[in-house]
Amino acid sequence: xxxxxxxxxxxxxxxxxxxxxxxxxxxxxxxxxxxxxxxxxxxxxxxxxxxxxxxxxxxxxxxxxxxxxxxxxxxxxxxxxxxxxxxxxxxxxxxxxxxxxxxxxxxxxxxxxxxxxxxxxxxxxxxxxxxxxxxxxxxxxxxxxxxxxxxxxxxxxxxxxxxxxxxxxxxxxxxxxxxxxxxxxxxxxxxxxxxxxxxxxxxxxxxxxxxxxxxxxxxxxxxxxxxxxxxxxxxxxxxxxxxxxxxxxxxxxxxxxxxxxxxxxxxxxxxxxxxxxxxxxxxxxxxxxxxxxxxxxxxxxxxxxxxxxxxxxxxxxxxxx
Numbered sequence: 001x002x003x004x005x006x007x008x009x010x011x012x013x014x015x016x017x018x019x020x021x022x023x024x025x026x027x028x029x030x031x032x033x034x035x036x037x038x039x040x041x042x043x044x045x046x047x048x049x050x051x052x053x054x055x056x057x058x059x060x061x062x063x064x065x066x067x068x069x070x071x072x073x074x075x076x077x078x079x080x081x082x083x084x085x086x087x088x089x090x091x092x093x094x095x096x097x098x099x100x101x102x103x104x105x106x107x108x109x110x111x112x113x114x115x116x117x118x119x120x121x122x123x124x125x126x127x128x129x130x131x132x133x134x135x136x137x138x139x140x141x142x143x144x145x146x147x148x149x150x151x152x153x154x155x156x157x158x159x160x161x162x163x164x165x166x167x168x169x170x171x172x173x174x175x176x177x178x179x180x181x182x183x184x185x186x187x188x189x190x191x192x193x194x195x196x197x198x199x200x201x202x203x204x205x206x207x208x209x210x211x212x213x214x215x216x217x218x219x220x221x222x223x224x225x226x227x228x229x230x231x232x233x234x235x236x237x238x239x240x241x242x243x244x245x246x247x248x249x250x251x252x253x254x255x256x257x258x259x260x261x262x263x264x265x266x267x268x269x270x271x272x273x274x275x276x277x278x279x280x281x282x283x284x285x286x287x288x289x290x291x292x293x294x295x296x297x298x299x300x301x302x303x304x305x306x307x308x309x310x311x312x313x314x315x316x317x318x319x320x321x
Contacts, residue, residue: 014188014197015166018176029173036177043107047120048260050104058100062093065304069096072303074320079227094299095147101256102147109150110181114158117185120262121155128250128267129160129207138202138247142238142271142286144213144293145302148263150181152254153209155265157185162207164189165198195240202245212238213290215310223312224284227291229319233310234283242282243275253293256300 024033042050062069072095076088083091108117132139141162143152156162164182166189169175182189187206190197201208215233220240226232242249251268271289274282294301308319 014163015179015191017183018172018179020176021172024173024176029171032171032173036173039104039107040111042104043111047262050108051101051260054101054104055097056100057103058097059093061099062096068304071306071320075303075305075307078229078308078319081228091299092303095301095303098147098256098300099304102150105148105151106181109154110177110184112154114185117155117158121158122257122262122264123159123267124264125267125269126159128248128269132248132250132270133205135248136205136246138205138245139207140202140241140245140247140249141207141209141267142249142251142289143209143211144253144290145211145305146254146293146297146300147302148254148256148300149211149302151263152252152265153182154185155254155263156207156209156252159265159267160207161185161187162209163187163198163201164209165192165211166190167192195237198241199245202241202247208241208247210237210241212286213307214305215307218310221310222280222283224280224287226287226307229308231312232287232308234287236279236283238286239275239279239282243277249274251289251293253296255297 042053045053069092072092073088076083076091080088129139139160139162141156143149143156146152153164164186166179169178179189190201198208198210212235216235218233220236221233222236223231224234226234238249241247249271251271253266253268255264255266256262257264271285273285276282276285306320311318
């Protein structure tokens with residue numbers, strides 16, 4: 001496995017690393033400093049204790065953010081209409097437990113040294129990355145919005161440093177910390193809408209991460225089934241990158257193992273069905289991959305996102321009313 005990415009060149013599309021500024025000591029950031037300092041200190045506690053604390057935080061969040069709980073409940077009603085109500089409510093509570101743990105996993109992703117991460121990392125399928133590199137291809141790595149996404153990206157970077165998509169944070173201090181944290185094991189980031197920068201990175205043989213499983217609006221989207229919902233707005237970005245660049249499409253998931261064993265990072269075999277030559281068919285197929293991944297660990301998925309908010313027509317009623 002590769003891990004040293006220092007001094008490796010960036011392309012002209014890479015996002016410049018933010019610099020630390022005295023402005024960050026302004027009183028408007030004191031609350032952020034407090035929260036970040038607590039998260040940093042917790043990140044150095046034993047892993048077992050962090051899991052227990054995270055579960056407790058999740059129980060608290062369940063009570064504090066009822067609007068998000070309502071969204072999760074509606075998503076599960078839409079996705080799994082035949083699921084009994086008591087099972088749905090139990091799944092939501094488990095989901096919040098994992099949300100609290102996921103918050104602390106952000107500290108793990110941003111601040112744990114490589115040696116500590118490696119002690120918890122178990123990799124399956126790395127040969128698929130090696131094979132793509134041997135063929136001189138870039139790696140279009142598809143990930144999904146599970147609650148351990150931050151630590152997932154960090155662990156992928158330890159296996160193969162790569163390139164991620166950049167979306168600025170509204171809080172300047174969090175922007176600084178987030179960008180540094182996410183580049184801890186990876187090379188650089190390109191802006192979210194910089195299609196050319198992403199394609200150039202793939203054509204240069206880079207590993208580029210991509211998340212196609214949220215509702216990004218009507219632009220560059222098609223409406224295809226996802227679980228029991230017949231018309232989920234699904235980005236066609238998967239086709240744009242997989243069909244245009246010289247790359248192999250792979251899917252990665254991260255499973256949190258029982259107890260304190262750590263994590264199983266899985267790199268699936270090449271997704272040869274994409275591109276198919278039809279963007280709608282590709283979107284349908286990628287949603288099947290989302291379903292397959294979510295069904296293996298449904299309590300880890302980001303159900304609090306309004307995944308089905310965009311309807312095929314603006315005149316259609318919202319699924320969330």
